[in-house]
Amino acid sequence: MSSTQQQPVQVQTMPLHKQYEEAGDSYLTTNVLDLFSLKGRVIAITGGAQGIGLALAFACAEAGAKVAAIDAKAEPHKDFLILEKQCTQLGMYQSDVAEVS
Numbered sequence: 078m079s080s081t082q083q084q085p086v087q088v089q090t091m092p093l094h095k096q097y098e099e100a101g102d103s104y105l106t107t108n109v110l111d112l113f114s115l116k117g118r119v120i121a122i123t124g125g126a127q128g129i130g131l132a133l134a135f136a137c138a139e140a141g142a143k144v145a146a147i148d149a150k151a152e153p154h155k156d157f158l159i160l161e162k163q164c165t166q167l168g169m170y171q172s173d174v175a176e177v178s
């Protein structure tokens with residue numbers, strides 16, 4: 078084989094039971110909801126006044142985050158009022174994120 082030819086890639090595959098051994102017993106001690114928790118986090122969502130951004134704001138708030146919704150619009154969708162009732166740590170900030178200043 079010449080030096081310009083690529084060597085075949087050696088893929089090391091560990092048997093699944095070995096992978097579980099290496100990972101320890103975290104699957105016994107870890108709560109999946111804790112892994113998805115956003116408690117103590119602040120999430121800034123651009124386009125958060127409506128649509129996908131607002132839906133994401135609901136999801137992040139449900140997962141325990143403080144949510145900062147940023148949008149070019151001054152007034153969010155009416156459903157934002159529902160989110161305000163569910164999430165006490167919620168802020169709506171008007172800003173056009175495409176503007177560089």
Ligand SMILES: NC(=O)c1ccc[n+]([C@@H]2O[C@H](COP(=O)([O-])OP(=O)(O)OC[C@H]3O[C@@H](n4cnc5c(N)ncnc54)[C@H](O)[C@@H]3O)[C@@H](O)[C@H]2O)c1
Binds near residue numbers: 174
């Ligand atoms: N809805 C869908 O099924 C879908 C599918 C694929 C991709 N997308 C894309 O995802 C994005 C969001 O979709 P959507 O349905 O929530 O749209 P939407 O129009 O309902 O909401 C977008 C929000 O972003 C805000 N926004 C736009 N430009 C901004 C800026 N420069 N600074 C701050 N806020 C700004 C708007 O004011 C609006 O409130 C869009 O780019 C859309 O094209 C949507």
